[in-house]
Amino acid sequence: MSATVRKPWVQRALAVVVVLALLAPVFAWGASAVGYSEPLENAAEATGAADDAEQTPSLLSGYALPGLGGGLGTLGAALVGSALTLAVVLGLVRLLD
């Protein structure tokens, strides 16, 4: 796998992932500035289900790292989440092969 990671296309793809993570704080700021909601939230509001939503206990709730506020926390969450996703996929694939 180490030889594969050194291949140019893999390194370029990983660089794209890092760039997307760097953009995450900017988009998070923009979205929070306009006060947004998703269609499922709108449907819940319209039918009275909004109060039934339960917060899921999690290590990194709200896509933020503990101790890191604002943009840095979002950036950290994006990097940690991307790395974890990559690790989970590699683990799954190793189990299959």
Place this chain on the structure above:
Amino acid sequence: MHIPDGFLDVWILAGCWLLSALAFAVASRRAAGRLGEERTALVGVVAAGIFAAQMLNWPIPGGTSAHFVGGAFAGILLGPSLGVMAMTAVVGVQALVFGDGGLLALGANLLAMAVVDVLVGYALFRVIRGLHETAGAFVAGWGAITVSAAVVGVLAGLSSAFAFDLATTLTVMTVGHAVLGLIEGAITATVYAALVDARPDLILGRDTAAALGEVQA
């Protein structure tokens, strides 16, 4: 799109877990033994990229937000089996680590984003690509997210928390995502077109035979 706990009735949660587990089992079985190092790396970076892309919430004037979901893109790029596996990792990490989507509702979120979005996107692409490949990628991205949203609308509309108001949930979810899905389709088509120019050999879903062979270096 991520459904929290408390929204869906128990029988719906159970049914979604059953269907998503079945889909993952079939995908795993089809993928087993066909994964070389390069394909493994491809699935990994695509999943990581989709996770990062899902964090880019676009502010839309009027108080709505949208973000790339990526199931159709995963299906087109990786093929249906690896696409389901990649999206399962994305949605699983989001729920288990970041609390985005409920734990009991994880089966429903997997069904919508890791199964329906991937398979519908792949199917639409395969049907339309004969007419125009990039247009096929656009329709796949747009259509798959709209159908996935409709599925969530049906699940919600059959649940007591939503007062069994299927007409409202289905309308809000489908119409909302049919509009927001235009951005999903545009991103899917744009990235697909760029990959076709740069590395067409990496697009496993483009050719059935490619899904059975090793990715070229």
